[in-house]
Amino acid sequence: MSQRTERRGIHVDQSDLLCKKGCGYYGNAAWQGLCSKCWREEYQRVRQKQIQDDWALAEKLQREEEAAYASSHGVQTQSHAQSTPPHPGHASLGPFSKFEEKKTNEKTRKVTTVKKFFSPSSRSAPKKETQEGKTTSPSISRHASFETDQVSRDFVDFLKNLQKPGREIHKQCRAFIVNMSSKKDLSAEELSECVQDFYQGMADRLMSHFKGSSDSVEQVMDQVEKYIMTRLYKSVFCPETTDDEKKDLATQNRIRALHWVTIQMLCVSMDEEIPEVSENVVKAITDIIEMDSKRVPRDKLACITRCSKHIFSAIRITKNEPASADDFLPALIYIVLKANPPRLQSNIQYITRFCNPSRLMTGEDGYYFTNLCCAAAFIEKLDAQSLNLSPEEFERYMSGQASPRLNSSEGDWAQTGSALSVTATNPVLAQLNHNLELLSGLSSKQEKLMEAAQSLQADLLSWPESVEREVHDILEKYPLEILSCTVSAIDANNVDNDNLPPPLTPQVFAG
């Protein structure tokens, strides 16, 4: 480049082209007059400093995080927990520092519940926690969940990008968690209200901070939800104050009792004979079961959505047209019956209580979640009519006196046409059936093998006889004639032998 401009006759001072660092290489305007090497070094230096600053902040947040965690769990023995007491006041934190004022100014019910967390009663909370800390080993609870720690780290990493407001968000989330852990006696509805109020208050403040950019707010709120709900999960999922657990058991038993319900009874348009369809069915079942393992409401929703998408695919492949609600709901009911998802009621309740409500009432996730609620409600109320059965039939199936699978074939299910419908409804039965087929195939092979072995044995037994017979025949054909003959040495006739020289004898030479 520089060579070319010189050739064209434009005078360029050689020194202008060299690296500004004076290393002797050519510089480049794109690198601010530096050579590539010096530029990289310069860039690296600035970035390095930035990374260090970020880390310093992240570590600070982390320490505060741990200190807060320790104090909420009555652990004061960790040295760093005491070395960095949380800063009492942040006078210069912009919109966030005004939160307390704003709260007292507003007169809505919403704000009064937020206030609960900063009221004197909540300040006595740590004491209560300390007592509890004696009974449960802090080190165990501290390391109880690697996931929780990871989420906390991610949260801090995320917030450090926001600098000071990030710290403030972090502080408030922590304070909220500490306060929540002292509110175990609240009813589930009250817990839900607290969390929702916190979301609302946080979102309002973020809204004013980001000057109305709702997408930034949403992004932060997602992280806040993730952090808070991961932390609170254990205490607010299926809380003792509710009968969630009882409902879970009831639903689980109900689904078990309905094991005999077939895909035909529910009028589901999924043909599991098609491999691609049954693949999607299996995936849908896996997804809905996986929901229980997630902690964040949004992650649980995502499982439901994935499950639903697989169902849509299965219907689409079967019918060769897009699935409508008439197809989807029965199919989802069928999947829930097959999956018997763990703690279904608790999960639905948890999502309802602690997820951002607009995400449940609107949007695609909301649609699938609503359908899951419908499926659960339907299963609870399901009766003879809902399956197009007579009440007597329904009763007999429910009591186990009869099974729809045995009806036509009276127990001979593996051999008649009903076997098809059996395999279509239950993967375990399908597997059993398959294994039976394999077994019967094996036994017929074994029979053949035995036959072959027996014939081989017979052959072996008859073989010596046949050989004997053959020998006999040959002997009869060619009777043995023994000719008399004089026995002599093989060289008996060799007369020249005597003329041969004697054999060589070894000689010893003196050396």
Next chain:
Amino acid sequence: MGENLPRVPGGAQLHSDTLHGPVRTLRVKMVILGSSGVGKSSLALRFVRDEFKNPSPTVGCAYLTRVVHLSDVTLRFEIWDTAGQEKYHSVTPLYYRGAHAALVVYDISKRETFVRAQVWLKELEKQYIPGSTVMCLVGNKGDLDQERQISVQEGQALASDRSLFFTETSVLSGDQISELLLGIAHRVYECIGGQQGGLSEWKETPLIDLHHRDTFTPFASCCKVGP
């Protein structure tokens, strides 16, 4: 694509984007209720297929979206199809929680679907919070005039009694479909759009880079070193 989108007469030509800054997009949840076979799914699909840009759904048509431009706002309809079979009626109320619009559809050639529509309306009214849901009665299959069992007057009277929006449509011929959607859009925006927390905003790309939102950007340094 502009021709296919319903717009407010008069306001349609104005490009609010340039005159008044970007147009807000608000989310509208619309539930379609009615007996099996009245044409709920077909109606939902028709709403969507009417839109030029929107390709026909590939996987499912139970949840569909359709954007409607009004003069100073854009509404993003989230259309919830429901299972119409009798046996699911008891769980259907779960669908219309928080709906901004509810369409109750019947088939003009089947009286029992009209009776069922009245049951839906009663149910909806039980849950009704004034000003929170726009309800609409729709007599579908208007093309089956010779098999008509419900007169236009009868439908109109039921709607007037309850001061509902009423129209007869034909998904088959496409008659009154876009008018229906536009009518609902106006009503929803007038009744709910102005309320605090009535309609939430929709963002096309919810993921933006927060790093560059704040005063201090960690990677600003690389820009300084560069040109």
